[in-house]
Every structure is written in structure tokens, then in C-alpha cells.
Amino acid sequence: MSMLTEVGVEVRRRSVLSAVVIASPILLLLIFVVYPVTYVLIAGLLYGPGSTFAETVLSPVTQRIVAFTLQQALLSTVITVAVSLPAAALLARLEFSGKGVVRAAMIVPFVLPPIVVVVGFLRMFGPYGVIDTVAMAMSGSAISVFDLSTGLTGIILAHVFYNIPLVTLMVSSSLETLPPEVEEMAELLGATTLQKWRYVILPHIRSALGASAVLTFLFCFMSFPIVLALGQGRYSTIEVQIWSAFRYFDYGQASALALLQLGVTLVLAVAYVYLSGGVANGGRSARIKTVSFRELPRSARLLVTVYAILLLILMVGPIASIVLGAIYDPVTREFSTEGFANLLRTGVGGGLTALINSVVYAGLATLSALVLGLPLAYAQLSERAGVRGVATAMTLLPLGVSSITIAYGLMRAIAVPLRLSITPWPLIVIAQTIIGLPFSARAIEVARRNIDPELLEQADILGATRLQRLFFVELPLLAPGILVGGVFAFAMAIGEMSATLFIALPQNYTLAVAIYQYLSVRKFLEAGAAALVLVVVCLVAFLVMERVSGESAGGTI
Amino acid sequence: MVRVDILALRRVFADGTSIGPIDLSIADGEFVTLLGPSGAGKTTTLRMIAGFITPDSGDLLFDGQSVLSIPPRERNIGMVFQSTALFPHMTVFQNISFSLDMAGWQHKDVVARVEELASMLRIKRLLRRRVDQISGGEAQRVALARALARDPKLLLLDEPLSALDPELRERLQVEIRRIQRRLNVTTIYVTHSQEEAFAISDRIAILRDGIIVQVGDPEDIYEHPADEFVARFLGGGNVFRGTVVGSSDGTIRVSVGSAVFSVAGEAEEGEVVAFSVKPEDVVVSLEKQDGEMLQARVRSVVPQLGSYRVTLQLDAQQVVAIVRDSSLARSLRSSGDNPVWFGFAPSDAVVIPPSRPHTSTC
Numbered sequence: 001m002s003m004l005t006e007v008g009v010e011v012r013r014r015s016v017l018s019a020v021v022i023a024s025p026i027l028l029l030l031i032f033v034v035y036p037v038t039y040v041l042i043a044g045l046l047y048g049p050g051s052t053f054a055e056t057v058l059s060p061v062t063q064r065i066v067a068f069t070l071q072q073a074l075l076s077t078v079i080t081v082a083v084s085l086p087a088a089a090l091l092a093r094l095e096f097s098g099k100g101v102v103r104a105a106m107i108v109p110f111v112l113p114p115i116v117v118v119v120g121f122l123r124m125f126g127p128y129g130v131i132d133t134v135a136m137a138m139s140g141s142a143i144s145v146f147d148l149s150t151g152l153t154g155i156i157l158a159h160v161f162y163n164i165p166l167v168t169l170m171v172s173s174s175l176e177t178l179p180p181e182v183e184e185m186a187e188l189l190g191a192t193t194l195q196k197w198r199y200v201i202l203p204h205i206r207s208a209l210g211a212s213a214v215l216t217f218l219f220c221f222m223s224f225p226i227v228l229a230l231g232q233g234r235y236s237t238i239e240v241q242i243w244s245a246f247r248y249f250d251y252g253q254a255s256a257l258a259l260l261q262l263g264v265t266l267v268l269a270v271a272y273v274y275l276s277g278g279v280a281n282g283g284r285s286a287r288i289k290t291v292s293f294r295e296l297p298r299s300a301r302l303l304v305t306v307y308a309i310l311l312l313i314l315m316v317g318p319i320a321s322i323v324l325g326a327i328y329d330p331v332t333r334e335f336s337t338e339g340f341a342n343l344l345r346t347g348v349g350g351g352l353t354a355l356i357n358s359v360v361y362a363g364l365a366t367l368s369a370l371v372l373g374l375p376l377a378y379a380q381l382s383e384r385a386g387v388r389g390v391a392t393a394m395t396l397l398p399l400g401v402s403s404i405t406i407a408y409g410l411m412r413a414i415a416v417p418l419r420l421s422i423t424p425w426p427l428i429v430i431a432q433t434i435i436g437l438p439f440s441a442r443a444i445e446v447a448r449r450n451i452d453p454e455l456l457e458q459a460d461i462l463g464a465t466r467l468q469r470l471f472f473v474e475l476p477l478l479a480p481g482i483l484v485g486g487v488f489a490f491a492m493a494i495g496e497m498s499a500t501l502f503i504a505l506p507q508n509y510t511l512a513v514a515i516y517q518y519l520s521v522r523k524f525l526e527a528g529a530a531a532l533v534l535v536v537v538c539l540v541a542f543l544v545m546e547r548v549s550g551e552s553a554g555g556t557i
Numbered sequence: 558m559v560r561v562d563i564l565a566l567r568r569v570f571a572d573g574t575s576i577g578p579i580d581l582s583i584a585d586g587e588f589v590t591l592l593g594p595s596g597a598g599k600t601t602t603l604r605m606i607a608g609f610i611t612p613d614s615g616d617l618l619f620d621g622q623s624v625l626s627i628p629p630r631e632r633n634i635g636m637v638f639q640s641t642a643l644f645p646h647m648t649v650f651q652n653i654s655f656s657l658d659m660a661g662w663q664h665k666d667v668v669a670r671v672e673e674l675a676s677m678l679r680i681k682r683l684l685r686r687r688v689d690q691i692s693g694g695e696a697q698r699v700a701l702a703r704a705l706a707r708d709p710k711l712l713l714l715d716e717p718l719s720a721l722d723p724e725l726r727e728r729l730q731v732e733i734r735r736i737q738r739r740l741n742v743t744t745i746y747v748t749h750s751q752e753e754a755f756a757i758s759d760r761i762a763i764l765r766d767g768i769i770v771q772v773g774d775p776e777d778i779y780e781h782p783a784d785e786f787v788a789r790f791l792g793g794g795n796v797f798r799g800t801v802v803g804s805s806d807g808t809i810r811v812s813v814g815s816a817v818f819s820v821a822g823e824a825e826e827g828e829v830v831a832f833s834v835k836p837e838d839v840v841v842s843l844e845k846q847d848g849e850m851l852q853a854r855v856r857s858v859v860p861q862l863g864s865y866r867v868t869l870q871l872d873a874q875q876v877v878a879i880v881r882d883s884s885l886a887r888s889l890r891s892s893g894d895n896p897v898w899f900g901f902a903p904s905d906a907v908v909i910p911p912s913r914p915h916t917s918t919c
């Protein structure tokens with residue numbers, strides 16, 4: 001009897017312990033995301049200072065901003081989907097060498113910081129950029145004749161660049177789950193190619209198409225660095241306007257806009273979850289119906305070639321141009337190593353401080369994203385539906401609440417009571433942790449799900465305690481997932497610009513923020529060199545992920 | 558509905574696997590089965606006929622006209638796969654009506670046609686269901702209805718029943734045959750089950766390594782297997798292979814392992830020959846009887862329709878015999894390790910040509 005009670009107490013102690021471990025990340029997310037955002041919304045709306053909700057909503061400026069936000073997101077999404085569909089079809093159906101590399105390289109834009117993409121776009125498509133130089137030479141002009149990198153065109157092109165891989169990967173993997181017999185059957189039953197797409201293939205990929213389009217819209221809707229830097233002050237979205245309102249102490253307007261934005265993003269997030277539930281994940285079909293390039297008719301070959309070249313210019317051009325941006329000054333039109341020299345300079349405005357800040361903040365944020373990500377991943381796999389639901393919602397939360405809103409919340413709800421306003425760097429780490437957490441938790445969750453349960457049962461049968469099982473069996477098996485999650489979180493943190501810009505004082509600037517500051521004072525070389533450093537970091541991150549997890553890195557996304 | 562002539566149709570895959578040349582003519586309304594082990598090229602042949610695989614050489618004629626340049630959708634073929642390949646996002650009705658919709662039929666004609674097919678295949682009550690709400694056997698009926706909707710000239714069936722349980726399989730075999738007769742549609746059926754082939758076909762073509770080794774009606778193939786491979790694959794008889802050690806007036810003596818058999822036939826000494834003996838011609842007894850008898854051990858005695866199937870072990874070779882006497886069967890079963898006797902009349906053994914060596918890459 002007494003032994004039974006002891007066992008009971010032991011079991012209870014254990015379950016209390018695991019409940020605490022699992023609850024802690026959820027608790028921290030409540031403290032650092034839910035509470036600040038709620039607080040800031042309510043406080044801003046009720047007490048201001050600044051405009052009231054009604055004033056904000058009724059003002060023509062706001063209406064223009066909201067309209068532009070929706071318009072650019074919609075345009076970006078439509079163009080992205082239109083450009084990605086052929087790419088998805090080719091990726092799924094065309095046999096070509098290097099397909100694995102292309103598929104893997106698709107992840108690169110995900111880990112590339114937006115502000116770095118801005119630099120690449122300016123150098124590729126901007127004034128005195130690569131294409132402009134060619135155009136100038138051809139037209140014999142001495143001044144710039146071509147600019148696709150700024151204004152609405154630039155914003156949309158950059159958004160398209162960012163989201164093509166997302167839509168392409170999601171749609172092509174959905175296409176690959178369509179059994180070839182189903183398609184052949186449609187042919188045999190008299191469907192023309194067009195009818196086959198209309199009645200068989202499109203219905204099959206509809207969910208993937210919808211889910212990726214919603215995700216694209218969501219990203220474009222909340223996009224900050226691209227709109228800020230390429231819009232050059234002439235274009236403003238809700239996200240940008242929240243930031244400006246905060247800077248002018250119009251908290252009422254900031255909160256009103258944040259509330260509007262949150263309403264839209266939550267609806268989109270729900271739509272995404274609903275649609276992605278319908279995506280067939282039957283795994284790749286054993287035999288995929290593919291054709292080789294040689295088998296295509298001549299006209300199709302020409303079309304595919306032209307399309308591939310254009311896509312290559314859009315996707316690879318900006319990344320490659322960053323190298324050029326680091327050594328070529330479009331203002332003086334000279335090559336120089338000044339950008340790199342600046343990276344070694346300390347002090348405010350110098351690159352070294354920013355570099356050190358970047359590494360330290362991102363390192364700390366990665367560590368906490370992993371420490372929190374582990375229990376969060378386990379909570380997502382919990383047997384109890386309630387725990388699972390809360391954990392999943394919490395993991396996705398940072399994706400649905402914009403970075404600027406999170407930063408705004410942290411600055412007003414956390415910085416003030418903790419007196420962090422003059423030393424705000426812990427808040428930067430917290431913000432970057434929140435932004436990296438979905439990625440680390442997801443990578444770990446995928447790895448955990450892939451562990452064969454029989455292996456763990458074997459450990460139990462062979463007499464391992466729970467702790468032994470965890471340390472000798474589970475964690476070693478999880479190690480690749482943890483590594484991928486860490487690398488992913490690090491890439492997200494070091495490239496993070498929005499929240500960091502919002503929070504940082506000049507001595508806290510990271511490379512990503514510094515790039516924006518350099519660009520706004522037309523120090524293009526300094527921006528280019530800093531961007532190149534981030535590109536290298538992200539490429540290394542990508543290679544590590546590739547090495548460790550191969551195709552499963554794609555699953556993380 | 559159509560006469561099909563397959564003329565030296567051949568396809569070599571990039572890895573060197575070669576299927577064909579296949580030569581086969583199928584009369585109007587005939588039901589021909591392609592029978593062969595896994596990897597023999599049955600599916601490939603069928604897909605060449607459907608137009609999904611372009612042959613490297615040879616020709617394919619429907620009623621004397623070459624159809625090689627015609628795309629699959631215009632060949633007017635109905636096809637059913639083992640993996641029914643029903644459109645997952647459509648109802649049963651929509652699946653069946655697909656080809657009619659593609660052809661732009663009037664709605665009321667579509668409804669009438671679908672209902673006609675559904676009652677023929679006894680799936681009327683399923684029409685409103687989604688395809689993930691029906692069973693495997695029902696799915697095959699739906700797939701068949703879908704294939705038949707356009708009144709195809711030719712029906713191709715690729716192992717449509719092999720995923721079903723034996724009882725259901727047998728029921729559907731009968732049904733497929735009934736419908737085929739009724740519609741008189743030329744049909745090519747693929748299976749690797751000899752039983753199914755025998756049960757359902759007008760004629761059977763046996764495929765091995767991409768080549769047809771024998772064509773004939775079921776009785777013909779069963780009684781006169783063209784070569785050792787066919788004899789063994791059909792499993793109808795005991796197939797022995799050995800070296801000729803002597804011959805005299807119409808009888809040869811063949812050494813198989815440690816045993817020597819007398820077989821009616823002609824062959825040179827030292828030649829390797831194969832011969833088969835039907836199980837019903839093998840005599841088994843506890844004591845040695847008149848004639849040539851050999852000793853073997855009993856491996857198993859299995860009762861079957863009105864008789865017992867006795868399997869004997871002779872060195873590495875198994876010999877199957879049919880025994881009708883139940884008291885003999887009982888004694889054989891309890892013979893344990895004690896040898897029993899078996900034999901057959903030399904005239905009951907049939908010498909069969911050796912088959913071409915196996916060339917498969919696997």
C-alpha cells in the first residue's frame with residue numbers, strides 16, 4: 001500500500017515536471033507575445049496618445065494605405081502564382097539534370113534576409129545596375145535609362161522573387177502525388193490536354209495552390225523591409241505606417257492599424273490552416289509521369305528555354321549582383337574596397353559593431369529558440385488534443401502577428417516597466433527568438449515525428465529509464481533536426497530587420513539594420529559589403545541544412 | 558468491335574530492358590489474356606497498345622489501320638488498372654460520366670448512359686458516393702463502368718482483380734466475362750494468375766522476358782505446353798529435367814538426380830531434356846508394384862475436390878500425384894520417414910522442348 005502511494009507520488013511528480021517543461025515555452029510566449037500585443041492594442045486604443053480608432057480608420061491617409069497594402073499584396077500574389085505554375089509543372093514533370101540542385105536551391109530565398117534582397121534588386125534591376133548598364137551601353141546613353149527596382153514595380157518584383165520558391169515547391173510536390181494512371185485515364189477517356197488540366201490536375205493541386213497563395217499574400221501583406229527600402233518613403237503599407245506612427249508617438253494610430261492588420265492576418269492564417277489541411281500528403285507517387293526535354297516539341301522547347309532564362313535572371317540575378325554591390329559604387333561608378341574596410345570600423349555607423357551585435361543577438365536568440373523549441377515541438381505531438389492545439393497555435397502565432405506589432409508590444413509593455421528603454425538589446429534578442437521559434441520548433445517536430453516509435457519501445461524493453469532513453473536514444477536521433485532548426489532560427493534572427501529597427505538604438509544596430517541605414521544615406525558600398533556578409537552566412541546556413549537533412553529541410557518549410 | 562493486329566511491336570528502355578517483338582492478332586470480340594510472371598512485359602505491351610508508350614519499331618493495327626500516330630484519347634479504348642485510378646475528387650457518377658462530359662454529351666443522355674452502366678454493373682446505389690467511400694471490389698466495378706461508358710472498341714484490363722480477395726475475384730471474373738460477351742467488345746486482359754487466365758479467356762498468350770512464347774486456347778496450352786518454362790509456369794504437371802542415359806525403340810532413359818525414368822520419345826544419349834507428367838498419371842503405393850517404381854518420401858497430403866493431392870520428395874525434386882483412395886491417403890500421411898513407391902507409364906510422360914535461357918536483368 002505504501003509502496004503504491006510512493007509510486008503514485010513519483011508518477012505525479014514526473015508528470016508535474018513534464019507539464020512544467022512543456023508549459024514554460026507557452027507561458028513565455030504568453031508573456032512576450034500575447035500580453036504585450038494585447039496590452040498595446042488596448043492601451044493605445046483607449047488612452048492614446050494620438051488619434052482615436054475612428055479618426056484613424058476614417059482618415060483618407062489610412063484608407064489609402066490600407067488600399068495600397070491590399071493592392072500590392074494581391075498583385076504580388078497573382079503574379080507569383082502565374083509565374084510559379086509553369087515552374088511547378090516543369091519541376092514535377094520535366095526530366096533534367098541538376099533537378100535535385102534546383103529543388104534544394106529553392107530554399108535559399110527563404111533564408112535570405114529581405115534587406116539583402118533589396119540590395120540585390122537595386123544592383124540587378126536598379127539605376128546603374130547590371131541590366132541598366134547593358135541598356136545604357138546599347139542605347140549609348142550616359143545616364144541611367146532603366147529602373148525596375150524601386151516604387152511599386154520594385155516592391156512587387158521583390159515579393160515575387162521571395163515567394164516563387166514557396167508556391168513552386170508546394171504546388172510541384174502536390175503535382176507529384178498525382179498518380180500517373182489517373183492522368184492517363186483522363187487521356188484515355190478522351191480528355192484533351194486542356195480538359196485534363198481543368199478537370200483532373202487543377203482540382204488535385206487546388207489546395208496546395210490555395211494554401212501557397214494565401215501564405216504569399218500573408219507575407220506580402222506584412223512585408224516591411226522591402227516596402228520601406230524599395231518604396232523609398234513614397235509608398236507605405238500598414239506595417240510601415242505602424243512604425244511611423246510609433247516614431248511620432250501617435251500610439252492611438254499605431255494600435256488602430258495593428259488591430260486592423262491583426263484582423264486580416266488572423267483570417268488569412270485560418271484560411272491557410274484550412275486549405276493546407278486539404279493538401280494531399282501521400283508522398284511522392286512511385287512513378288511520376290515525366291518527359292525529357294528532348295521529347296518536347298520544338299515550340300515547347302523554345303518556350304521552356306525562354307521561360308527558364310527569364311526565371312534565372314529574376315531569381316539568380318539579384319543574389320549574384322550582391323557580390324557586385326559589395327565592390328562597385330553606382331554613385332561614383334567605380335570599384336572600391338571601401339565597403340569591406342567599413343566592416344572593420346568600430347563605433348556608431350561602423351560595420352564592426354553591427355557585425356558583432358548581429359552575431360551576439362542572433363546567437364542568443366538561436367539558443368533560446370532551441371531551448372523553447374524542444375518542449376514546444378513535444379507539446380505539438382502531445383497525446384492530449386488540447387495541449388496539441390494550444391502548442392500548434394502558439395508556434396504559428398509569430399507567423400500571424402507581424403514583427404512590427406510584436407516589437408511595438410515589447411517596447412511599450414515590457415521595456416517600460418523593466419526600464420529597458422535605454423538598453424533595449426534584450427528585447428531585440430526576445431523579438432528575434434520569437435521570430436525564429438516557429439522554425440526551430442517545426443524542424444524539431446518533423447525530426448521527432450520521423451523517429452520510428454519502435455526504436456523508443458526497444459529502448460524501453462532493453463531497460464532504459466526515461467532519462468536514459470531521452471539522452472542516449474531520442475536526442476541523438478533528434479540531433480539533425482535540432483541542428484537544422486538552430487541554423488534556420490539563426491538565419492531568421494541574423495536577417496531580421498523589422499523588429500530590430502523598431503527597437504534598436506544606434507549602438508544596437510545589427511548588420512541588417514545597418515544596411516537599411518546605409519541605403520537611406522546612399523552609402524551603397526557599405527550596404528553591399530554588409531549584405532554580402534549576410535549572404536555568405538545564409539548560404540553557409542543553407543549548406544548545413546542541406547547536408548544534414550537533404551530533402552527534409554523542404555519539409556520544414 | 559475491332560480486330561487488333563500487333564505486328565512485331567518492340568520497345569527498348571534506356572536501361573536496356575527490351576520488350577518484344579510482340580506478334581499477336583486478336584479477332585473482333587475475342588477475349589485474349591496476356592499471362593506471364595512479374596516483369597514479363599504485360600503492362601508494357603498493354604501501354605503500347607493504349608498509346609502511353611511509343612514503340613521503337615513494329616506496328617499496331619485496328620481493323621487493318623495503323624493507329625500508332627493516333628493519341629490515346631482518340632483510340633477509343635477503355636482501360637482498367639489494378640489501382641483503379643478513379644478520380645479522387647469526383648463522385649462515382651462523375652467518374653463514370655467523365656468521358657461523356659469530355660465529349661460534350663447532353664446532360665440527360667449522360668444520366669441515361671450512366672444509369673444503364675450502373676445497373677449493368679450493379680452499382681446504382683453508389684452513384685452519389687465519393688470514391689473514398691466505396692470498397693475495393695466496388696471501385697473495380699466503377700472503373701469498369703467508366704471504361705465502358707464511351708462504348709470503347711477495345712477494352713484493356715491490367716490485373717484489375719489482383720488486389721481483391723479470392724472469392725470476390727472469382728465473382729468479378731464471371732461478371733467481366735458476362736459483360737464482355739454481352740457487349741462483344743474486343744478485350745485484352747493481363748494477369749499473372751494462370752487460374753484466372755484459364756477461367757476467363759478465349760485464348761491465352763504466354764509472355765516471358767518480353768516475348769510471347771505460346772498462344773492458344775486454355776485446353777491447348779494446358780495439354781501441350783510449348784516449352785519447359787510454360788509447363789513449369791502453368792504448374793499443371795510435374796516437370797523433370799535430366800540427361801539422356803540410354804535409348805531404345807521409342808523409349809529414352811533419363812537420369813534426374815539419382816533417379817532414372819523411362820520416357821516415351823527420341824533423343825540422343827547425353828542430351829538434356831525436359832518432360833512432364835500429369836499428377837493424375839502418377840501412381841503412388843506403399844508397396845512396390847509392377848512396372849518401373851521409385852522410392853520417395855511423403856511431404857504432404859492435402860485433400861481437395863474428390864481426391865487427395867500428395868506431394869512426394871525425391872532428392873531436390875518434388876513430385877505431385879493425385880490419389881483417390883482415402884485409406885491409401887491416410888496411410889501415406891502417417892508414413893513418416895518411411896519411403897513409399899511411385900511411378901508412371903513411359904507413355905504418360907511428354908517430352909517438352911527446352912526453353913530459351915532466362916535473360917531477365919533482375
Ligand SMILES: Nc1ncnc2c1ncn2[C@@H]1O[C@H](COP(=O)(O)OP(=O)(O)OP(=O)(O)O)[C@@H](O)[C@H]1O
Nearest residue numbers: 570571572574594595596597598599600601602749
Ligand atoms: N520506363 C521503364 N524504364 C525501364 N524499364 C522499364 C520501364 N517500364 C517497364 N520496364 C521494365 O520492363 C519490364 C516489364 O515491365 P512490365 O511492367 O511490363 O511487367 P509486367 O509483366 O506488367 O509485370 P507485373 O506483373 O509485375 O506488373 C520490367 O523488367 C520493367 O522493369
Ligand SMILES: [Mg+2]
Nearest residue numbers: 599600601715
Ligand atoms: Mg504489370
